[in-house]
Structure formats: C-alpha cells, structure tokens
Amino acid sequence: MNQPINPVQQVDFAFYVIFGISIVLLFGITLIALFMVYRYHHERHPKPEKLKDNVWLEVVWILLPSLLVMAMFYYGWIGFKALRSVPEGAMQVDVVGRMFDWSFEYPDGKRSNVLYVPVDTPVRLNITSDDVIHSLYIPAFRIKMDAVPGMDTYAWFQPTELGSFDILCSEYCGIQHANMLSTVEVVSRADFDEWLNSSTKAQQNAVALFENYGCTSCHSLDGSRGSGPSLLNLYGTKHVVVTPDGTEKTIVVDKQYLREAIYDPNKLITKGYPAVMPSYKGQISEEELAVMIGWMTGEIEEKPDGKAVMENNGCLSCHSTDGSIIVAPSFKGLWGRDVVLTQGETKVSKKFDAKVFENILRHPEIVKEGDWNVMMPVYDSFTPEEIEAMAEYLKTLAVDEEEQNRENQ
Numbered sequence: 234m235n236q237p238i239n240p241v242q243q244v245d246f247a248f249y250v251i252f253g254i255s256i257v258l259l260f261g262i263t264l265i266a267l268f269m270v271y272r273y274h275h276e277r278h279p280k281p282e283k284l285k286d287n288v289w290l291e292v293v294w295i296l297l298p299s300l301l302v303m304a305m306f307y308y309g310w311i312g313f314k315a316l317r318s319v320p321e322g323a324m325q326v327d328v329v330g331r332m333f334d335w336s337f338e339y340p341d342g343k344r345s346n347v348l349y350v351p352v353d354t355p356v357r358l359n360i361t362s363d364d365v366i367h368s369l370y371i372p373a374f375r376i377k378m379d380a381v382p383g384m385d386t387y388a389w390f391q392p393t394e395l396g397s398f399d400i401l402c403s404e405y406c407g408i409q410h411a412n413m414l415s416t417v418e419v420v421s422r423a424d425f426d427e428w429l430n431s432s433t434k435a436q437q438n439a440v441a442l443f444e445n446y447g448c449t450s451c452h453s454l455d456g457s458r459g460s461g462p463s464l465l466n467l468y469g470t471k472h473v474v475v476t477p478d479g480t481e482k483t484i485v486v487d488k489q490y491l492r493e494a495i496y497d498p499n500k501l502i503t504k505g506y507p508a509v510m511p512s513y514k515g516q517i518s519e520e521e522l523a524v525m526i527g528w529m530t531g532e533i534e535e536k537p538d539g540k541a542v543m544e545n546n547g548c549l550s551c552h553s554t555d556g557s558i559i560v561a562p563s564f565k566g567l568w569g570r571d572v573v574l575t576q577g578e579t580k581v582s583k584k585f586d587a588k589v590f591e592n593i594l595r596h597p598e599i600v601k602e603g604d605w606n607v608m609m610p611v612y613d614s615f616t617p618e619e620i621e622a623m624a625e626y627l628k629t630l631a632v633d634e635e636e637q638n639r640e641n642q
C-alpha cells in the first residue's frame with residue numbers, strides 16, 4: 234500500500250548505518266594499526282620491503298571505501314527523501330518564527346503558540362520568519378528547519394503516540410533565544426477537533442467560516458450579487474420566497490429564517506435565484522452557525538482578547554506584565570505614565586494612552602526609553618479592533634497612584 238515512510242525511522246536508520254560503519258572502521262583500523270606496530274617492529278622486521286604494483290591491494294582499498302561511502306549515501310538519501318516527501322492530504326500548519334516565540338496557524342485561521350496535532354496524522358509545517366533567521370527544532374520528530382524571513386521552507390512529521398514533545402529554536406536569534414520554546418501536543422483526533430473548535434472569540438472568525446465552508450464562492454460579504462444573494466445587510470430585509478409547491482410569500486429575514494436557509498435551504502427559495510445551495514445540516518455545528526448568524530445580524534462584534542493578541546504576537550516574550558524586566562520595559566504601570574518619545578530632533582514626554590500606544594506600535598523607533606539590546610519589531614497587520622483590545626489590556630495593568638505611593642515608601 235501507499236503507506237508514507239515515516240522520516241523518523243529513516244533518519245534513525247541512516248544514523249545507525251553510519252554509526253555502525255564508523256564503529257567497525259574504528260576498531261578495524263585500530264586493531265590493524267596495533268598489529269602492524271607489533272608485527273613490523275624493526276627488531277622483528279629490520280628490513281623494510283618495497284611494495285609495488287600490487288593490483289589486488291589497490292582494488293581493495295579503492296573498492297572498499299567506495300562501497301562504504303556509497304552505502305552511507307544511499308541510506309542518507311532515503312532518509313532525506315522521506316524528510317522531503319510530504320504525503321498527500323497532510324494537515325497544513327503555517328509556522329512563523331519571530332523574536333522570541335513560535336506561532337502556529339491552522340487552515341481555519343486559528344492561531345496558537347503550542348502546536349496541537351492529532352495522533353497518526355501527517356502534518357506539514359510551512360515555515361517562515363517575521364524578523365531574523367530562526368530554526369525550528371523538534372528533536373522527537375527529527376525536524377530541524379531554518380525559518381528564514383521572506384522565504385518559505387517546510388518540514389513534515391507524523392506523530393504515532395500521544396504526548397508532549399519539545400520545540401526549540403536552534404539558530405541564535407537574539408537575547409531571548411534560549412526562551413524561544415514551545416511544545417508539540419499530540420492528542421487524540423477527538424480532543425484535537427474539540428480544541429480546534431473551541432475557539433476563543435478572537436479566533437472565531439465568522440468570515441473565515443464563510444470562506445472555509447465555501448459560502449463565499451456563491452455569496453459575497455460586501456453587498457454585491459453573486460450566484461446567491463449577498464450575506465451583508467440581509468438581516469431584517471423583506472423579500473419574496475417560493476415554497477416547494479410553488480406558492481410565493483413575503484417574509485422578513487430573521488434568525489430562524491437564516492438558520493433554515495443554511496440547514497434546510499430548499500424549504501424556501503429566494504425568488505430570482507436558482508435552488509442550488511446545498512444543505513449544511515450535520516456539517517456546520519450549532520456553535521459555528523451561531524457565529525455566522527451573529528455576523529449576519531451584527532450581534533457578535535468580534536472583540537478580540539487583548540492579552541491573547543499579545544501572546545500570539547510575541548509581545549509578552551519581551552515585555553512582562555508584572556513589573557519585571559525581560560528584555561524591554563514592563564507593561565505593568567505603563568498606562569498613564571509618561572513616556573519619552575522622539576519627534577524628529579526633539580524629545581517629548583507624553584502620557585501613555587491609546588493614541589500614543591497606536592503610534593508606538595506603528596513606529597516603534599519613536600520610543601527611546603533607554604538602551605535596550607533588542608529592537609521592537611514593526612507590526613503593520615493589526616486590525617483596529619486588535620489594537621483597541623491590546624490598549625484595553627494595557628489599561629488593566631495601570632498602577633494607580635495609591636499603589637505607586639505605597640511602593641515608593
């Protein structure tokens with residue numbers, strides 16, 4: 234059958250072949266050398282002989298090393314091929330290395346700092362870096378692959394047992410390099426699905442759901458007409474639908490209607506459209522449906538969790554939240570205190586608030602709060618909601634005056 238070759242075994246096999254050959258050579262050469270020292274000692278063998286044109290000897294010393302090197306190459310090549318041949322249908326996870334953490338993103342947009350994978354499933358890691366060169370090192374799965382900014386590399390593995398396995402960075406990338414740690418959590422299929430679906434608010438991205446279920450190939454999300462009506466501003470509108478027996482009636486789009494339109498689309502067909510929408514009953518869970526309907530009614534404003542946003546983007550590997558110094562100023566007590574910013578040539582002192590925060594995030598070079606050994610990366614892909622959520626979180630870390638006075642005493 235087409236059972237994929239698990240690279241772990243192939244890599245180990247190549248290692249043992251080379252190790253075995255090396256051991257044989259070590260003992261073989263040492264023993265022969267000792268034997269020669271004894272046998273041809275000048276007392277026992279005073280007259281050196283001249284050896285010339287010994288074809289037999291030449292054949293052996295050319296052939297034997299060649300065969301050994303070819304064997305090593307052969308098994309190394311098999312291991313290399315196993316490492317590079319990703320089985321079809323492998324689960325895709327995008328891996329981004331940045332100072333100083335790893336971020337794993339799943340096809341539905343869910344992001345995590347820990348690599349959760351289901352057991353017995355091949356996983357393809359698409360690896361890149363946001364800043365400098367890192368190297369994704371997962372010893373248990375014999376993976377060590379550089380993460381290079383601007384370049385995509387890949388690796389794959391297939392976990393065969395449950396457990397937790399270390400992830401490290403094996404390319405020195407800065408002052409917190411040694412703490413660029415994470416784990417692979419191999420869990421059962423059921424646990425994995427549960428984890429994947431139990432999204433936090435920030436990750437329950439309705440738009441991602443519409444895209445992943447293919448809704449957007451027929452429905453636009455921006456009001457334009459596709460082969461189905463746009464899902465934007467649908468809620469609350471009145472329109473004519475046709476029942477299966479051909480009668481027409483006017484309905485107002487409410488939650489119940491939306492639910493039926495997705496779970497049982499052929500019960501009421503919107504006039505002017507073909508009855509081509511498939512039923513999603515049994516495919517879309519109640520929770521996902523709630524998110525989709527929430528998007529259409531505008532009820533779920535997706536409010537991201539500021540702390541989670543920071544964790545997922547590595548802010549907390551440089552900035553602590555408890556006043557301690559990792560490699561940058563702590564977030565504790567930052568809100569409301571004066572920070573020194575440069576404006577062109579001049580230095581200004583500003584009270585830290587949401588506006589200052591946004592400014593710093595977009596132009597980290599304006600902060601000069603001391604001599605730090607690392608540089609704050611530039612982040613330009615945050616949504617305004619995410620920035621607001623982070624600001625909200627910073628606000629919760631403000632130190633009020635009483636507390637500050639107590640600390641000063």
Ligand SMILES: [Cu+2]
Nearest residue numbers: 367402406413
């Ligand atoms: Cu690194």
